[in-house]
Amino acid sequence: EAGVVQSPRYKIIEKKQPVAFWCNPISGHNTLYWYLQNLGQGPELLIRYENEEAVDDSQLPKDRFSAERLKGVDSTLKIQPAELGDSAVYLCASSLRGADTGELFFGEGSRLTVL
Amino acid sequence: GESVGLHLPTLSVQEGDNSIINCAYSNSASDYFIWYKQESGKGPQFIIDIRSNMDKRQGQRVTVLLNKTVKHLSLQIAATQPGDSAVYFCAENQGSQGNLIFGKGTKLSVKP
Numbered sequence: 001e002a003g004v005v006q007s008p009r010y011k012i013i014e015k016k017q018p019v020a021f022w023c024n025p026i027s028g029h030n031t032l033y034w035y036l037q038n039l040g041q042g043p044e045l046l047i048r049y050e051n052e053e054a055v056d057d058s059q060l061p062k063d064r065f066s067a068e069r070l071k072g073v074d075s076t077l078k079i080q081p082a083e084l085g086d087s088a089v090y091l092c093a094s095s096l097r098g099a100d101t102g103e104l105f106f107g108e109g110s111r112l113t114v115l
Numbered sequence: 116g117e118s119v120g121l122h123l124p125t126l127s128v129q130e131g132d133n134s135i136i137n138c139a140y141s142n143s144a145s146d147y148f149i150w151y152k153q154e155s156g157k158g159p160q161f162i163i164d165i166r167s168n169m170d171k172r173q174g175q176r177v178t179v180l181l182n183k184t185v186k187h188l189s190l191q192i193a194a195t196q197p198g199d200s201a202v203y204f205c206a207e208n209q210g211s212q213g214n215l216i217f218g219k220g221t222k223l224s225v226k227p
Binding site: 104 | 147149156157158159160161164204206208214215216217218219220
């Protein structure tokens with residue numbers, strides 16, 4: 001079974017430029033998450049989708065961050081414009097609602113460096 | 116501040132020894148806990164979970180202990196191997212499915 005796929009793995013941009021990250025969750029997983037992970041820290045939730053609906057986006061900085069999951073499968077996270085402090089790893093995860101465990105399956109992340 | 120934290124940021128053990136990684140949480144309403152392992156350049160990987168109606172759960176070479184009285188969680192790794200070297204995070208679910216709150220992590224280094 002294929003895992004959560006993210007792209008790009010690495011991205012280097014100058015501040016004020018836009019950037020987008022893509023995530024393909026595990027097939028059949030209806031819940032999708034975007035997490036932010038700063039160096040040496042644990043992941044922090046940005047947004048959670050149940051199918052195509054964003055059910056928790058309280059931690060998403062909406063002035064510059066946006067996300068979508070139009071068909072309830074793949075998702076895109078966008079930052080526009082990027083700031084120096086946005087340098088971090090952006091992790092996507094998916095899970096199956098109603099599964100026996102609350103396990104989240106993570107992708108390998110997209111590492112963003114803003115210069 | 117964070118409701119999930121770790122007592123030690125780094126832990127160094129000898130290969131073959133047992134490792135114990137600790138975690139404190141502050142929300143008594145949390146009812147589900149997970150330990151994740153994160154290797155360099157990779158996403159977190161599930162190790163083991165435990166629900167609040169249990170105080171111990173065992174997996175392959177790993178055991179999680181939950182002490183609700185003092186809000187403490189620990190991960191025990193038996194016969195630690197070089198492949199166990201990673202950062203370990205505990206995470207708690209504060210009642211809303213899937214909204215895991217992660218702690219800062221403990222870096223485990225295994226000396227050959």
